[in-house]
Amino acid sequence: MHVVIAPDCFTGTLTATQAAEAMAAGWHDTAPHDTLTLLPLSDGGPGFLDVLARAVEGETVAVTVSDPVGREVPAAVLVVDRDGERTAYVESAQAAGLHLLGPDERDPALTSTWGVGQLLRAALAEGARRIVVGLGGSGTNDGGAGLLAALGAGPEEHLARGGRALAGAPDDALSGLLALREEFAGVDLVLATDVDNPLLGLQGASAVFGPQKGASPEVAQELEGALGRFTEIVSRTLPVPTDLLTGAPRRLDKEPGAGAAGGLGYALYLLGGRRVSGVELVLDTVGFRDVLRGSDLVVTGEGSFDWQSLRGKVAAGVAEAALEAGLPSVVIAGQVLVGRRETMGLGISGTYAVAETPAEVDAALLDPVGTLRARAARVARTWSPAR
Template structure:
């Protein structure tokens, strides 16, 4: 049996590669006579860029950039396709993992460092930019990136605004000093959510609390993004608040779409095409995927859905492994997943469950392999 193992990352516990290797280890310990191919996937979340660079045997380029609070760190991006395409992982410069949980503050954190990575890629002469924007610590609408590219955000006195909490004072956006090289690049932003920029389902309300925002901070951030959107509409004619995927990464997707013509795409669809997943799935007899939680939200562009959808095009059986699955049978999920298995080995608090992800995946895959021999 040829088994294609294609999980997404198990958030806060195992990256996608680690998850794939754990599943493979379990299967190989079982009685199942199988050949396993590991094909870890990413849907735009943290780690997606690294997987794409590896799949293309890309070149890593190191760059000194600002972290979310302006402190100098060493970061990197990847070059693939003979140096024509740069793959930039936002989390490498503006990531939440770069900040201690107690220090998170999206009223101050900016995406400026990611913009510095883009400038470094332009200096290499790239013609295409691919941005994986998951895992950021910011809710700045992409203003930090745009500032690094030369855009100035000004208040009524002509003073430059540099922090997200100041965006409510915004009256004018000066694009006269924008680095024109960016407009000659094809820019693709990988998004793993469909949320728009503003409101109850917007970037501040949904993602702000994950990045340290208090209820009061969420209101300030949403108000600042609303002001940004209103000024942008007046100057560009583009309604940032109406853009699908616009709320991804604290509004980075909306800001880059509006000011540098970035194309916003479903992350897993782009990833699977870019890494030639169809060639791998064509030789498989069984597909195993997974991530921390599989539920109806998974069907809105998450990694396991992208994998399962393509497998089902070939009528292949699909098994989904997750830390959490729905209690009730779900007809919509049943169309794409033949079996959903929760990997937990017993009642446990979240910290314990996360720490045991690898062992639980190995054990579940081992049992699964034995079952498949029957």
């Protein structure tokens, strides 16, 4: 039996590569006769660069950038030359990731995306004419204002002090945005996102993702108003874009993915960016569908398999690709928070949780490799024919 093991990272505990290796070890414990292909994946969030660097020939350029609270942290830009085009891949979580913050530092009213702007500047310095930005796993909610400030769109004191400060920003806070757009006019700027949420509203960045980053309901509402003010400043600065097919005005804050990574998607749209599915970009880059040929089963996973996993995440992308190939797929996750009815539409044949009780959750956090390995071994008993 040929099994493809293709998980995302288990956020906060295991990288995608570590998760794949733990699953493979457990599977081998039960079914050593099976052939295993390990293919760690990402949807644009943490681990995006590591996954791509395994699949493409390129140069990893080390840089130093600011984290969400202004500390210097190491990061990288992956530069790939192909067919006469230079592409730079950037992982926004390396500069704006929630994992960079301690529990008492998680305050999306104050955190900034300044460091992501530094990553884009580094990509431009490498001569890239195509820049792919992986969005996901952020600890910020500033609409990408910090990114724009780092690139020269406006003063740091108005744009790089977190989402809350945008409420008091003046009308001319983005006085350099037009010139910045011209600088990016010759760059194919790609947003690789795991979500399609807009910037504002009940499905927007503040309402949906703010609480995950430490925002209380009151702070989330405050951030919603601040981002609304930010869009007003944009409207006073930029001409209203129009749809090329209909000629109708386009609201960039309503574009799918504008709310990704706390509104980083919106800032990239302002620079002329276009959105693609992060997981689909990764699946295409690593040749996932080619790997499925001749396989019998696909195993994927992530830290928490919940309702968000069903839209744009690795598990959903893997399951859909497996369904297209006529293969069964199963999910092994730290926790499973959706039922059979929700997963059937994706063609998922089974979901298995590493931890189902509070005691098991504690054990998984203490020994993520061992507990994931043990769960994979039990799943293999179900799916691998005894020899």
